[in-house]
Amino acid sequence: MSEHPVPEPGSTDRARLDKLDERFRRTPAEERPPSLPEGRSVTKGRSAPGDLRLIQLSRHFDDFVAVDAIDLVVPSGSFFALLGPSGCGKTTTLRMIAGLEEPTSGQILLGETDITNTRPYQRRVNTVFQSYALFPHLSVLDNVGFGLRQRRVADWKRKAMDALELVKLADRAHQRPRQLSGGMQQRVALARAVVNEPDVLLLDEPLGALDLKLRREMQIELKRIQQEVGLTFIHVTHDQEEAMTMADEVAVMQAGRIEQLGTPGELYDRPATAYVANFLGQSNLLPLELSSGAGDGLVTATAHGFPVWVDATQLPAGAASVQLGIRPEKLRLLGPGSEAVANRLSGWVTDASFTGVATTYLVAMPWGQELTVTQPNDGSARAERGEEVTLGWDPHQAFVLAEAG
Ligand SMILES: Nc1ncnc2c1ncn2[C@@H]1O[C@H](COP(=O)(O)OP(=O)(O)OP(=O)(O)O)[C@@H](O)[C@H]1O
Numbered sequence: 001m002s003e004h005p006v007p008e009p010g011s012t013d014r015a016r017l018d019k020l021d022e023r024f025r026r027t028p029a030e031e032r033p034p035s036l037p038e039g040r041s042v043t044k045g046r047s048a049p050g051d052l053r054l055i056q057l058s059r060h061f062d063d064f065v066a067v068d069a070i071d072l073v074v075p076s077g078s079f080f081a082l083l084g085p086s087g088c089g090k091t092t093t094l095r096m097i098a099g100l101e102e103p104t105s106g107q108i109l110l111g112e113t114d115i116t117n118t119r120p121y122q123r124r125v126n127t128v129f130q131s132y133a134l135f136p137h138l139s140v141l142d143n144v145g146f147g148l149r150q151r152r153v154a155d156w157k158r159k160a161m162d163a164l165e166l167v168k169l170a171d172r173a174h175q176r177p178r179q180l181s182g183g184m185q186q187r188v189a190l191a192r193a194v195v196n197e198p199d200v201l202l203l204d205e206p207l208g209a210l211d212l213k214l215r216r217e218m219q220i221e222l223k224r225i226q227q228e229v230g231l232t233f234i235h236v237t238h239d240q241e242e243a244m245t246m247a248d249e250v251a252v253m254q255a256g257r258i259e260q261l262g263t264p265g266e267l268y269d270r271p272a273t274a275y276v277a278n279f280l281g282q283s284n285l286l287p288l289e290l291s292s293g294a295g296d297g298l299v300t301a302t303a304h305g306f307p308v309w310v311d312a313t314q315l316p317a318g319a320a321s322v323q324l325g326i327r328p329e330k331l332r333l334l335g336p337g338s339e340a341v342a343n344r345l346s347g348w349v350t351d352a353s354f355t356g357v358a359t360t361y362l363v364a365m366p367w368g369q370e371l372t373v374t375q376p377n378d379g380s381a382r383a384e385r386g387e388e389v390t391l392g393w394d395p396h397q398a399f400v401l402a403e404a405g
């Protein structure tokens with residue numbers, strides 16, 4: 001489970017959370033939503049709802065398997081991302097968690113409670129969609145407070161204002177949604193969901209309609225808000241950078257299944273399959289024939305007949321042929337003054353593109369494959385197209401895929 005810093009007593013964040021909590025406790029019991037336990041709080045460290053668990057969860061549409069026996073644990077209070085291409089089953093998975101889609105088989109647990117068959121409104125789950133669906137004729141404040149008013153929550157106005165403060169829109173409370181930018185409207189939609197104090201907040205491509213710059217700003221905002229309220233966020237996206245920037249853990253989905261689960265760093269540095277390696281960034285993949293011989297945690301192998309050293313700890317037991325993956329920024333052009341590296345291969349530069357912070361080279365290898373090399377603009381010598389170059393890499397910075405190429 002990931003740890004988030006709990007605001008110190010006396011800090012403004014802490015004070016705000018305590019205020020929200022205090023308000024909530026003062027709300028008469030009969031005015032609270034039916035499933036709300038006594039004294040529940042959105043603040044961290046108190047009455048945590050427990051982890052969300054999907055057990056062998058499937059959804060079929062006639063013969064088509066949209067979600068295929070998924071097993072997943074989303075730790076309470078974490079920022080979790082479901083990442084995958086269009087049609088891989090992300091929205092269907094979220095809809096089952098929200099209770100909007102009935103699973104064909106499997107179970108959904110929130111803490112110790114089985115919620116597989118409970119009605120959507122009985123689940124402490126809220127969803128923020130790509131289309132924010134704000135009421136155009138209501139003010140921002142009335143939009144955020146709408147659900148609270150429906151449930152006749154006393155003090156709805158102050159709770160809604162607190163939520164607007166959280167998304168930094170308190171000064172826009174009396175405007176109409178159309179007077180706000182797309183990013184602000186998205187934040188209103190978020191405030192409207194957070195104000196209900198759900199155990200789990202589902203976000204289905206909530207930033208999809210925003211332009212790139214606003215999208216990047218909102219990614220940072222969303223992460224801040226999640227850390228501040230400490231709720232479990234499940235964020236669906238097909239943008240790998242978005243998932244990596246925000247999430248504590250990412251589940252990479254393909255065709256209704258979870259291909260790999262891990263932290264952004266684990267998925268990037270140690271992808272388990274070629275699909276994950278290529279979905280999260282770029283990779284150079286070489287077929288490896290393994291042979292005997294070991295030393296210093298490394299074993300020898302050959303790639304297209306050329307000897308290379310491989311990190312022994314990464315090798316799957318019993319495999320004779322695997323693939324070696326090297327990220328473009330882990331490959332270096334070696335010059336006369338370069339430090340010694342275990343692995344070297346020579347080739348010819350077929351393309352060099354300078355982007356300011358770095359130069360990306362395509363280097364043709366003797367067996368015909370072009371490797372991509374990204375060299376930072378750090379003052380080291382640059383190569384020209386047609387030049388013969390030597391590429392080097394540290395065996396520990398490469399990864400091994402158990403599947404043959
Ligand atoms: N009600 C339905 N009836 C039939 N097929 C459906 C239904 N809902 C979803 N599907 C199919 O299930 C698959 C997964 O759909 P889903 O909406 O979960 O994908 P997604 O990962 O959210 O994609 P996107 O990134 O495009 O939103 C798709 O092939 C879709 O056509």
Ligand SMILES: [Mg+2]
Binds near residue numbers: 090091092204
């Ligand atoms: Mg979708």
